[in-house]
Amino acid sequence: MWTWLKGPGKAFRSPLPGSTNYLSAYDKQGNLMRARRNDNKDKDRGDRSQPDENEDSIVQRELDEGLDDTQMEKNAVDRATQRVEKEEREERGGVPRERQKDLQPYPLNQSFRSQPVLSEELREQLYIQVTMFKHDLPSVAATFGVDIRRVAAVVRLKTIEKQWEADGKQFAKPYADAVLAMLPQTPFKPETAKPITPHEPINDLPVHPSTRQQIFYPASESRQFTREDAAKVFDNKLLPADQRIPLPMLVDLERWKLQGLSREDRQKKQKEKDDAVHTAAAESERRRVAWEQRTQRVVQGRRWDFKFQDISAEKVGKDGRGRDAVGYRYGMPHEDRKRGMVKIPTSVE
Template structure:
């Protein structure tokens, strides 16, 4: 057999003549070595391997299922989900499961906000000037989702004002094919869209600590948070003032700086607070306590809750105004003539407390300017060593 490179060169030169007249083919057949070489090359280049029998069988079964039992999924019914579990629900009228995959019972299709509920969120926050916290409790929607809805509707209104088209047909199709949370009628109770008081996992609670406590000492969640943070135990007089961990919520609400700190410099962190304080809506715990203490006084409990929310909103508004006034006091705005820019000049204090010993303190202004980055320094730890919660 000729060498591999030689056979490839000969076959390439003879390819244009393989489809010519019969005379040329007969002349080629007189040379057995060249004809066998070209046929081998053609078989290598243009070979077609037959598909396995199993793959053909599976494809046939798939198309048989799509034409018979699966034909109901070609067109969805408006207002209903188009999940495979519809096949099992034919005998059970009215029962709708949120699991789209029959073989994965752990995956649940979560509902989305309906168009009416989304507009109601925007109306209460922007038009009625209600706080995000109050709207979250009234409609059962997480505060982060409410903020995202307000930003999204603002963006849609801006695009409409600019004459830009919106993907409304796509939005309508999505709302018809996935479960949605509708807006309750006037006088009816609103269905909660999602849990609004979920507690995020704090990194300090991931470790297991064996902490012996004498039987004569009361050890609650407030003390447990101090143990996880590595803070010293509370004084007896301070601990006696706390009858329930939720009592700290109102105190921290009035003065957020009342939370103690442990550590120094960049390693300083706040003392871990109990779950009654760290949840998004700590006032709901106080409402439940009032409800248990006065089970037959619903109006009185509702009045206490409304006053508590009004007080909390007033404190937050006052705190924001105070921070804004402090920020404006430290900032000098310079507006040059015939200029499109405003320059904001802040007074900075460079001391050892702000810049640190090495000049790279976490509280310094512009601490990275003029200082080379240490990302490429040998031996530096370049992965995060902790996660701020």
């Protein structure tokens, strides 16, 4: 053990800056494998390009060589990617970004890979977009490539954090920084060419229980069998996939793009749909508030306000368990929560 700590294991005494430090990223001699691989790649690039040459001179040289616009655009994207990678390596102390093989904290478990988490800068930006700029959750999720449920959780936790900070509570900041340093992070760098890095798939469709069965449904060849028809085959109340996905606006944008609409027309149609959704939500909230004011009576108390609402006894349903019935939310309490109940078995049959 001491031989390993003085040899290959000494790389784990001080973790890499801005990077994970797992066993799978090193060879048996304690050398970082991706650093050696990246040095060879830089040597190959150095033979073909001039790093001190500015962008204007490169473009002029490519024009003199007679390259077409497609090739020039591809070369420009490659150069921008190389600049971003170089900036990231400088921030990480010359260490390149982890590969998939480097994200295995347990060398004997090849199936497990450490998943990235949101960086502190990205979480702060999500909170700002929702609370300060008043953007809705689906738009923020689609823009930053973060699941809409994760965006909502980040906003809730950030709100609590801001409240604790205003109350003067002490945070475990060193512990949080140490944990984040051991995990891959999804960054947010607004000053770079690509400020937003997608964090996860945001439009995955969960498997509905009604679709788990295998059905052979005969259909005419002259009939156009759509997703709506397929949903009705599984269940009459099942919505099609286009309406069950978390962000259906992405499907609409892609459909309009395939139809040949310009970017301005797509943005205009999307804005019209967003305005219609916001108007319908505001109208629904207005009707709910009006219904509460019409059916509820508020009695002012010394410490609390008591709300009384009219309930119809006819809404219990056929089995007496209708969702509008009195006590529907509370259900039947467990017997083991009653005082004096025996909670351990007294006999074995």
